[in-house]
Amino acid sequence: MNSLDPRVSRLPQIQEPVSLKAPLDQFGTFEVFVQPKEGKPFQHEGIVHAPDIELAWVLAKETFTRRFTCTSLYVADTRDVYVSPLTEGESNAYDPIPETRESGIKKTYEIYHLAKRGRQHVHAGTVQAATPQHAMTEAKLQFNTGKTVYNVWAIANDAIRFTTPEEKELWLTLSEKKFRDASDYKGGDKLKEFLERKLIS
Amino acid sequence: MNNLALKELLYKMADDQLILGHRNSEWTGFGPLLEEDIAFSSMAQDKVGQSLALYTLLQTLGESDPDTIAFTRNASRFHNCILVELPNQEYDFSLIRHFLFDTAEALRFEALTNSAYEPLAQLARKIRGELRYHTLHANTWMKQLGSATEESITRLQKSLEAAFPYALGIFETSPYEAELIDQKIFAGEAALKEKWLARIESVIHQTQLQLPDWKTLTPVYGGREGKHSEHLQPLLDEMSEVFRIDPTAEW
DSSP: OOOSSHHHHTSOOOOOSSOOOOOOOSOEEEEEEEEOSTTSOOEEEEEEEESSHHHHHHHHHHHHSSSSOOSEEEEEEGGGEEEOOOOOTTOOTTTTSOOOOOOSOOEEEEEEEEOSTTSOEEEEEEEEESSHHHHHHHHHHHHOOSSOOSEEEEEEGGGEEOOOGGGGGGGTTGGGOGGGSGGGGOHHHHHHHHHHHHHHO | OOHHHHHHHHHHHHHHHHHHHHHHHTTTTTOSSHHHHHHHHHHHHHHHHHHHHHHHHHHHTTOOOHHHHHHHOOGGGOOOOHHHHSOOOSHHHHHHHHHHHHHHHHHHHHHHTTOSSHHHHHHHHHTHHHHHHHHHHHHHHHHHHTTSOHHHHHHHHHHHHHHHHHHHGGGOOOTTHHHHHHTTSOOOHHHHHHHHHHHHHHHHTTSSOOOOOGGGSOOOOOGGGTOOOTTHHHHHHHHTHHHHHOTTOOO
């Protein structure tokens, strides 16, 4: 169907009576982590769709750090994120992880904890491990304080697109962009004033 | 310091940013994907913000307040290059314009970080992070789409060729070039153009796109002296529509 309206040309084609379900025509996802302040741990903010990790980083910058304070961000392909089972109540996500160590060439993994259901995963530290499974074991040995953790993530450090030191200047003027915050326009106050004036007249 | 020369420089820079900021903001809600819609809209906001900073400098030199300057002049009193006023067309054209213009703008401000006019040098240093993001965004898309599919390469190439004579118009010289250079306010359009060509070429070479043979092209000039295409006045009418209803309203 030819149309100037992009929504019309995105409509699915009329299919043969029986056919395979077509794969989704969309980009893959990348996980976005943001450091809100110097010295604070990185926290998971959400995902972006992008054709590759470099564009994911570029698009994550405006999608997730448009308004609130940010000193740095990084992204990783969703397919590079290893996750433990998600637990509830008193059950610690570290409990079922075996403590058997593995040998082999080790690399650095970044470890994240979900400390509360419904909140974000927060960076807990780094471990050296031969495999993602092994990284979970190392995390259990190093970061399991007994306090309930509901989910653990592990991402190989070399799978992450970090912010370079020079790129930190990207957020230099962020604190001045108050106009991006709806509350800065004080719409409520102005409406109140207007209504009061109307009542008087 | 020659105020006329300085004002001419500030006006053309501010008008470029305002007009392109407005044009790019027309994509808000229509971008090719949500994340890109947000990024492109944010950069449009940055551009309008940068124009405000420049109009504010003009105010300190005796010009009217920024709102009056931005919203009450007719097309013939705008000094933007014609490239920035052209309609958006399809997204490939907007991306190419973003790449060609923002590369020039980033290099212009980079040169101005050492300007003898200290308030402008300060502004250039302050917004370098914004400009770094704008060019990174443009270059990353160029490298991605410039080598992606036959359709993306063909579309970008077509837009690159259509936009290039207008892009050369960014560097239309002012009557005050020599004074600006002598007084170390700005290194001049010729020097800027040379740096720009080298930077554009280095990105294009990382793609399957071909740099147009720019020496054979006739640059589209006129914008800097107020001679515009038929597209600017309708843009200004729309941009100032609300302002003109009540110029004294508080927002």
